[in-house]
Amino acid sequence: MANPKTQDTEGQILDAAQEVFQKKGMDGARMQEIADQAGINKAMLHYYYRSKQLLFEAVFSKAFALLAPQMNKILNDDSSIEEKVKNFTHNYISFISKHPYLPNFIIQEMNRNPNFFEKLQQNTAFPTLEKFNKQVGLEVEQGILKPTDGKQLFVHILSLNIFPFVATPLIKALLGVDETGFNDLIEERKTAVSNFIIESIKK
Amino acid sequence: MANPKTQDTEGQILDAAQEVFQKKGMDGARMQEIADQAGINKAMLHYYYRSKQLLFEAVFSKAFALLAPQMNKILNDDSSIEEKVKNFTHNYISFISKHPYLPNFIIQEMNRNPNFFEKLQQNTAFPTLEKFNKQVGLEVEQGILKPTDGKQLFVHILSLNIFPFVATPLIKALLGVDETGFNDLIEERKTAVSNFIIESIKK
DNA sequence: ATCTTTGTTAACCGTTTGGTTAAACCTTAT
DNA sequence: ATAAGGTTTAACCAAACGGTTAACAAAGAT
Numbered sequence: 001m002a003n004p005k006t007q008d009t010e011g012q013i014l015d016a017a018q019e020v021f022q023k024k025g026m027d028g029a030r031m032q033e034i035a036d037q038a039g040i041n042k043a044m045l046h047y048y049y050r051s052k053q054l055l056f057e058a059v060f061s062k063a064f065a066l067l068a069p070q071m072n073k074i075l076n077d078d079s080s081i082e083e084k085v086k087n088f089t090h091n092y093i094s095f096i097s098k099h100p101y102l103p104n105f106i107i108q109e110m111n112r113n114p115n116f117f118e119k120l121q122q123n124t125a126f127p128t129l130e131k132f133n134k135q136v137g138l139e140v141e142q143g144i145l146k147p148t149d150g151k152q153l154f155v156h157i158l159s160l161n162i163f164p165f166v167a168t169p170l171i172k173a174l175l176g177v178d179e180t181g182f183n184d185l186i187e188e189r190k191t192a193v194s195n196f197i198i199e200s201i202k203k
Numbered sequence: 204m205a206n207p208k209t210q211d212t213e214g215q216i217l218d219a220a221q222e223v224f225q226k227k228g229m230d231g232a233r234m235q236e237i238a239d240q241a242g243i244n245k246a247m248l249h250y251y252y253r254s255k256q257l258l259f260e261a262v263f264s265k266a267f268a269l270l271a272p273q274m275n276k277i278l279n280d281d282s283s284i285e286e287k288v289k290n291f292t293h294n295y296i297s298f299i300s301k302h303p304y305l306p307n308f309i310i311q312e313m314n315r316n317p318n319f320f321e322k323l324q325q326n327t328a329f330p331t332l333e334k335f336n337k338q339v340g341l342e343v344e345q346g347i348l349k350p351t352d353g354k355q356l357f358v359h360i361l362s363l364n365i366f367p368f369v370a371t372p373l374i375k376a377l378l379g380v381d382e383t384g385f386n387d388l389i390e391e392r393k394t395a396v397s398n399f400i401i402e403s404i405k406k
Numbered sequence: 407a408t409c410t411t412t413g414t415t416a417a418c419c420g421t422t423t424g425g426t427t428a429a430a431c432c433t434t435a436t
Numbered sequence: 437a438t439a440a441g442g443t444t445t446a447a448c449c450a451a452a453c454g455g456t457t458a459a460c461a462a463a464g465a466t
Contacts, residue, residue: 009413027230028315031454041415046455071377108311110372112231121376129378146402151378151388152395158374159366164358166369169313171361173324174274175332175354185354192355199349200403212443234424244445249425 010048012038017045018059022101025108026056057116060109063102064120070095071127074157081139082198085157089194092161093186103165129154148201160193213251215241220248221262225304228311229259260319263312266305267323273298274330277360284342285401288360292397295364296389306368332357348404356404363396 007015016038020029031052035042049055074088096103110117133150140147164171164186172182210218219241223232234255238245252258277291299306313320336353343350367374367389375385 025228025230025315027228030452032452042454043416043456044414047413050455052454104310104314107307107370107373108314110370111307111311112228114372117372117376127377149391149395152391152399154378155367155374155388155392156363156396156399158370158377159362160359162370163362163366167310167313167361167365169317169320170310171358173320174330174361175357185358188352188355189358192352193359196355196359196403200399233422235422245424246426246446247444250443253425255424 009038009040009044012040013045013048013055014058014062017055018062021056021059022063022105025105026052026112029056060106060116061120063105064124066099067102067106068124068127075127075129075132081136081145082202085197086194088157089161089197090190093190093193096162096165097183097186100165100168103162107166143203145201146203153197153201157197160189160197164189212241212243212247215243216248216251216258217261217265220258221265224259224262225266225308228308229255229315232259263309263319264323266308267327269302270305270309271327271330278330278332278335284339284348285405288400289397291360292364292400293393296393296396299365299368300386300389303368303371306365310369346406349406351404356400360400363392363400367392 013034017029017034020034020037024030024033029052031045032042034055035045038044045052045055049058070088070092073091074084077084079087129151132154136145136148136150136153139145168182171185172178175181175185177185216237220232220237223237223240227233227236232255234248235245237258238248241247248255248258252261273291273295276294277287280287282290332354335357339348339351339353339356342348371385374388375381378384378388380388
């Protein structure tokens with residue numbers, strides 16, 4: 001990633017917009033604050049991106065494009081289910097630890113405007129569950145896994161990996177841990193989650 | 204719940220505010236829209252609740268007060284871990300199916316303003332993990348459960364139960380299901396989630 | 407050198423927003 | 437009847453908002 005100071009104006013704007021939108025959401029973000037963050041005049045935002053809506057869509061699409069490959073890895077590569085679970089859990093948690101605002105941003109804005117999300121769904125090469133589903137069925141037949149529904153398993157995997165990052169303040173409060181304690185918990189989860197899943201589905 | 208038409212103005216406002224705030228969040232909600240929803244003049248909102256912030260806090264506190272007892276059930280009653288997991292999963296999913304906006308509202312606003320949440324944490328009888336943690340340790344010693352960390356197990360349980368309601372649009376898209384298909388999936392989860400957990404931790 | 411295009415700014419504009427006000431409207435006690 | 441209290445309304449207000457404009461600066465092209 002390039003140093004902001006050496007980037008051109010358009011890139012500086014996108015970086016600033018990403019920061020502000022991810023912290024405050026579409027409704028809470030202010031064009032002036034994005035301009036201040038980027039260290040430029042507010043008119044430049046409109047010069048490069050026309051409107052708040054279009055600037056937001058640029059930020060959202062860029063963010064979503066970061067996540068999609070992670071999904072495709074678990075859905076469409078050729079390793080076994082057990083390997084997929086282990087790799088996805090470890091990789092995803094590592095990845096999100098570096099971008100902690102990302103999941104909440106995506107989910108918050110998907111809920112705010114499902115229409116825009118449907119548009120994205122058609123344009124992007126959107127991941128599908130087909131291959132994963134078949135693979136689970138096959139490994140059940142082969143006696144590698146206990147009887148397991150692919151859809152439910154996939155939702156389990158997403159829930160266990162993503163939820164803690166979405167509900168960080170709630171979990172901190174309920175567990176009574178601070179920033180450090182939470183980070184330790186997350187670090188533990190890189191193995192705890194995959195062990196928990198494998199233990200449940202492996203024969 | 205009383206019929207809105209037979210309620211007094213203050214109650215009508217709170218109901219209308221709940222609906223609008225839960226759909227659009229603090230930043231997206233408009234006082235005029237709340238007034239319209241309640242069928243009254245905008246000035247009445249300020250007459251009864253002084254400001255948008257105070258009206259919002261009334262809505263948030265009421266919503267949180269609905270969820271806290273659910274948490275306490277799994278943390279502080281006297282049944283076994285297995286029973287707790289089964290009951291919590293079934294009860295929580297049933298409960299949230301009737302209030303689908305609730306989890307996302309709480310989480311979204313907790314992330315937006317962690318300070319306000321800390322205030323709430325001190326005032327309310329806030330659930331703690333202490334008893335649950337001890338109980339897990341005990342059942343592990345007794346050979347009922349495999350070696351299990353109480354904290355991680357609790358995060359697992361919350362994640363599996365809450366996440367699908369928070370990320371509904373994402374899950375619908377990835378699984379390629381419509382409203383009906385999603386509802387079926389959720390209905391299945393009342394047993395699928397508890398079986399999945401028990402299978403993993405029970406000796 | 408001068409023209410043209412692109413990038414940048416301060417000032418401005420119309421609208422929307424949360425919030426206020428003063429007058430009117432009930433209800434009820436005397 | 438009427439005075440007093442709380443309740444409700446239309447009209448209004450200042451501030452904040454997204455967006456525009458016109459003038460200016462920088463950089464290439466001829």
